[in-house]
Amino acid sequence: MANRRLAPASEQPASFAFSSENAEWAKGQIEKYPEGRQASAVIPLLWKAQEQNGGWLPRAAIEAVAAELGMPHIRVLEVATFYTMFALEPVGRFWIQLCGTVPCDSCGARELKDYLQARLGAPGHVSADGNFSWLEVECLGACCNAPMAQINQDYYEDLTPELLGALMDDLAAGRPVKIGSQVGRTSSEPKGGADTLTDATLFDGSRVGAWRQRFEDKKAEESSEASGKAEAASSEQRAAADPKPAHPASGRAAEGKSTDAPAQRSAAGETPVKSGDRTDAADPTESAARPGTPAPSAAETVARAEAAGAEAGTQSDLPRDEPPPQPVASGASETVDEPQPAPVKKSKPKRSAPKSEEN
């Protein structure tokens, strides 16, 4: 973490005042904010004061900004000491802010720090030739291309100790340098170049033409399918409107008029029930239960009983042409094993009360 202290008194200038040009610029910044909110311009004014003072903020500049904005000195000092974008000590011609936060640290920032320590000495001190000073700072928002460093106003990314050394040599010598990635990648694309969207036809329009042809082919195919379905539906409708009888050989039952239904036979003047069906229809139980049906004769009763017995597996011994046997009258000569009634116990006659002699 950076050491955020003001420079020693020996390095502090006696006073600070904005140049007329910068004073006009500062006035424009303050006017951006409503009355009573001028303190919102503190960062732009501190930044301009640092720029005017050669890249670092002396105490006099902090106090001048506070007076300009009507703020207590301590409040402006709090801002200046919080943000590492404000250098509180003199800096070299090239001020190196090395990111030491985790992503950059994981990608080699520690080696870069060791390199700077070895080449320039402790952070916060200007090199002997006056060209460099450095400071470890927190994330500068270029983590994708870690490790990185900000030198004055520009970012330099994908650094190694060798690349950083060569970069510092070029800066010190006044040679042109490449800003951004030092390994040649564009923006934050993968190292080694882009590995997606590499098909040039995506950008020259030819792929778009291929896609359009594909859509048109698919549309034509769908149209053809829809036409086939419409034709099939039309055939079904015609079949429903004009049905054709199924061919007997097709395996389907031929539908025709039933000619032996009882109702049809009755309508045709025939006997509703055929002679072969009468036996099946002879159900004495049902016929006896039907209201309005005439009572069967004795012979019919015998015949039905025999038929019922035959169906139940029994045979009647009754003669067909004789009436059913009648019970034998009491006192007849024929012996009949009938149950004898239980003897009746004669009860004694109640004696009436003797008549009174007076009567």
Ligand code: FES
């Ligand atoms: S961690 Fe280094 S730029 Fe974000």
